[in-house]
Amino acid sequence: MQQIIKCGNITADTEQTIHTIRHDKLFVLTDEYTNRYCLPMIEGIPAIREAQQIVIPANDTNKTIENVIQVWRNLTQKGATRHSLLINLGGGMVTDLGGFAAATFKRGITYINIPTTLLGAVDAAVGGKTGVNFEGLKNEIGAFYPAEYVLIWSEFFRTLPQKEILSGFAEMIKHALIHSQLDLEKLLTFSANDIDYAWLNDMVHRSVSIKEAIVEKDPFEKNIRKALNLGHTVGHAFESFAIEAGKPVPHGYAVAWGLIAELYLSHRLCDFPKEKVQKTVRFLQANYGALPIGCDDYEALFKIMQHDKKNEAGVINFTLLSDIGNVKIDQNADKELIFEALDFYRDSVGL
Known part of the structure; x- marks a missing residue:
């Protein structure tokens, strides 16, 4: 089972974790940013200094099969074996892509995730989902293959711009919604201007x-893990739509907008209380702005939703709520109601 370590000292904890795992060669995967700004924070570890480095382009638009091939090629050319160890040092793009490369190289090698973004820490690095985008669709190719360890060090978050903090915070809002009123109330007090x-x-x-x-x-999303998909059916459609338009948006922002639409569906289909929709939506609108879409975009968004991995037998599946902490998986909405939810999103964000 994946072990999550709350780091007090990133150097000591990383070094100890590396020594815990038997391996013949060590590889460190970073993107251009984490190679420059985060890798130096752990380069004092002898094993890291001696490790083989693999650097890929930054940003989610580079979470592609071409960059997985680049990682595979580096592993092959630098002598990796089935007993090698990979460290993914970066945000969600690096941990998703690196995890998928580890899952597939020589049918699976051990890896460690060290998330450097809030989104990576609360979402991508934890849980074992790995993957890449394909044909304009989010995480279309991937595998369930958890990291042996996830090391979370909060000092990385101090280096992040406000937009990156908010992107990760949207996933935290989602976790609170599926868990408890108390957790949600605490999070809704957050101020991005005074962290x-x-x-x-x-x-x-x-x-x-x-x-x-x-x-x-x-672990394999057969049942209750689908709770974690709240906000993601519409959210992934928004994200893929933005990528296709050449104007990519942060994943967490897309999830925040997806939550607005899916809380509306929760109210309509599962009687989620209207006042709780309004309170959560006010926070999301105040902090996340809007993805500018018009009614003419609804068909394209609906088509993207039809490719969602949660669907069965051609039916679009949603994870919804009847109340905070009361999750309803495998909920269906027809096209007309989905378009209503998109109307509600546009009204809520002032479009």
């Missing part, structure tokens, strides 16, 4: 523990 990093650190580990408990019960 209390000690408080944020505590909330991050609380959020990770919520996800971890769900994944432990259902």
